[in-house]
Amino acid sequence: DSTVQEDIEKVLYSQADIQATVARLGKELTTDYQGKNPLFICILKGAIVFMTDLIRQVDDFVEIDFMDVSSYGNATVSSGEVKILKDLDTSVQGRDVVIVEDIVDTGATLNYLIKLLSTRQAKTIKIVALMDKAAGRKLPVKADYVGFDVPNEFVVGYGLDYAEKYRNLPYIGVLAPRVYEQ
Ligand code: PRP
Ligand code: MN
Ligand code: MG
Numbered sequence: 001d002s003t004v005q006e007d008i009e010k011v012l013y014s015q016a017d018i019q020a021t022v023a024r025l026g027k028e029l030t031t032d033y034q035g036k037n038p039l040f041i042c043i044l045k046g047a048i049v050f051m052t053d054l055i056r057q058v059d060d061f062v063e064i065d066f067m068d069v070s071s072y073g074n075a076t077v078s079s080g081e082v083k084i085l086k087d088l089d090t091s092v093q094g095r096d097v098v099i100v101e102d103i104v105d106t107g108a109t110l111n112y113l114i115k116l117l118s119t120r121q122a123k124t125i126k127i128v129a130l131m132d133k134a135a136g137r138k139l140p141v142k143a144d145y146v147g148f149d150v151p152n153e154f155v156v157g158y159g160l161d162y163a164e165k166y167r168n169l170p171y172i173g174v175l176a177p178r179v180y181e182q
Contacts, residue, residue: 026057107141
């Protein structure tokens, strides 16, 4: 049996790296959404840690809501099939919506969400993603605000899981391949 730390091959982004990047994104959003009372939508579960840090870096009025969609299940590759597990409580009609994601990989999750929120007549829809894994893209989705451009490796921590584990790590690391190969 290994410990949590032993399952991490290397640290990609430290707590300090993440803090600086989240502060930078918060500043950009504060400027761009001045007086708009945007609705920040956290995509559960992966974006939860990023969301809680990000909104505290936005120096203006914001509202929040949560949506749970899942595409990975317990695998390291996306199934491509997106399911709503929990819907929003708030109407997005006429709202300036900011979708908060931890990572964009194939683009399946965001492609689905953008269509759905457009149908529901959001006024504007923008995406803030802590990480962008461009090498994983299968659908032409682009985040408007990106924290880190990540290499094509399986990353965990700061909300991101493998089989529901490692979400609580305060940093982002690469999972040791032996963890998912066994
Ligand atoms: C992960 C991640 C993103 C999505 C990105 O969520 O948090 O939401 O996959 O992948 P995609 O671009 O290929 O759609 P997941 O479905 O694993 O659910 P979780 O957030 O609850 O872990
Ligand atoms: Mn997710
Ligand atoms: Mg996941």
